Amino acid sequence: MGRLDGKVAVITGAASGIGRGTAIRFAGEGAAVVIADLNQDGGEAAVRDCKENGGRAVFQKADVSSEAEIKTLIARAIKEFGRLDIIYNNAGIGGAVGPLEQISVEDWDKSFAVLMRSVFLGMKHAVPELRKAGGGSIISTASVAGIRGFNGLHAYCAAKAGVVNLTRSAALEFAKDKIRVNCICPGGINTPILHRNQPGVKEAMEQWMAHGQPIQRAGHPEDIANMALFLASDDSNWVTGQAMVVDGGLTIGSGFFQTPDAPRQQTAIPPQGFVGPSFEK
Numbered sequence: 025m026g027r028l029d030g031k032v033a034v035i036t037g038a039a040s041g042i043g044r045g046t047a048i049r050f051a052g053e054g055a056a057v058v059i060a061d062l063n064q065d066g067g068e069a070a071v072r073d074c075k076e077n078g079g080r081a082v083f084q085k086a087d088v089s090s091e092a093e094i095k096t097l098i099a100r101a102i103k104e105f106g107r108l109d110i111i112y113n114n115a116g117i118g119g120a121v122g123p124l125e126q127i128s129v130e131d132w133d134k135s136f137a138v139l140m141r142s143v144f145l146g147m148k149h150a151v152p153e154l155r156k157a158g159g160g161s162i163i164s165t166a167s168v169a170g171i172r173g174f175n176g177l178h179a180y181c182a183a184k185a186g187v188v189n190l191t192r193s194a195a196l197e198f199a200k201d202k203i204r205v206n207c208i209c210p211g212g213i214n215t216p217i218l219h220r221n222q223p224g225v226k227e228a229m230e231q232w233m234a235h236g237q238p239i240q241r242a243g244h245p246e247d248i249a250n251m252a253l254f255l256a257s258d259d260s261n262w263v264t265g266q267a268m269v270v271d272g273g274l275t276i277g278s279g280f281f282q283t284p285d286a287p288r289q290q291t292a293i294p295p296q297g298f299v300g301p302s303f304e305k
């Protein structure tokens with residue numbers, strides 16, 4: 025028996041990376057999945073992957089920043105599978121990057137349309153169907169960039185922080201409808217958003233990303249899919265309004281800073297001893 029038997033899920037950004045990995049996982053646990061993305065070839069390949077993993081799946085081309093296309097997406101889920109239990113608002117881009125003074129208003133707004141408006145729209149149009157199903161689970165992909173700053177990622181950090189707090193306000197509103205609302209804050213996950221499918225870059229990133237956090241390996245879509253499965257399933261039925269951090273320990277702190285000129289290593293620990301008042305030698 026699968027953990028999502030009989031459930032229907034819409035997953036945006038599911039042609040690639042985290043969304044695709046999650047779609048495959050959900051399908052293997054018995055869900056029927058609507059794969060939504062701008063990328064048709066990737067979306068159709070993800071449908072094949074889901075079917076190979078024993079599930080039902082269809083592809084719907086959709087731009088998540090468009091209200092009309094989100095409405096059509098939800099309607100497709102109902103037409104194909106008759107109900108909706110889970111929406112995973114996951115599609116994303118890097119958006120406007122670089123020095124703040126050089127960001128155009130146009131690029132700022134485009135970033136927010138894809139990273140934040142999309143999450144609002146997914147919630148807005150899924151909720152009526154989740155209510156009809158007697159409740160459900162809304163999941164969104166935020167980021168560790170939504171809970172701490174990253175230099176040069178102003179629009180991304182601001183939008184992902186918005187996703188975290190929209191998750192909380194929506195959770196308050198929809199708890200009475202038995203609709204739980206949570207988000208996931210991934211750390212560094214080795215997906216095309218970073219390696220852009222450039223030859224050899226995925227492999228190089230795998231090495232480089234291993235040293236970015238206390239658990240010394242790169243994150244993979246399956247790490248996030250496992251959390252999404254927990255949030256989608258009844259195992260999390262008393263969990264709402266939360267930002268679940270899945271980052272190999274990236275955000276928990278850093279190593280001891282021994283002297284101003286010592287390299288700042290996450291694994292550094294002070295030598296054994298006892299540190300008394302600072303006036304003592």
Ligand SMILES: NC(=O)c1ccc[n+]([C@@H]2O[C@H](COP(=O)([O-])OP(=O)(O)OC[C@H]3O[C@@H](n4cnc5c(N)ncnc54)[C@H](O)[C@@H]3O)[C@@H](O)[C@H]2O)c1
Pocket residue numbers: 036037038039040041042043060061062063066086087088089114115116117138165166167168209210211212213214215216217218
């Ligand atoms: N990879 C990481 O390190 C990381 C870390 C934290 C958060 N995230 C977030 O995870 C989510 C998934 O990213 P990923 O790492 O799997 O990257 P990815 O590029 O592999 O997947 C993102 C998908 O979103 C789709 N997409 C982009 N704009 C869209 C639009 N307007 N409408 C519909 N689909 C659109 C892309 O076509 C792609 O298939 C994003 O929200 C991203 O911000 C990623």
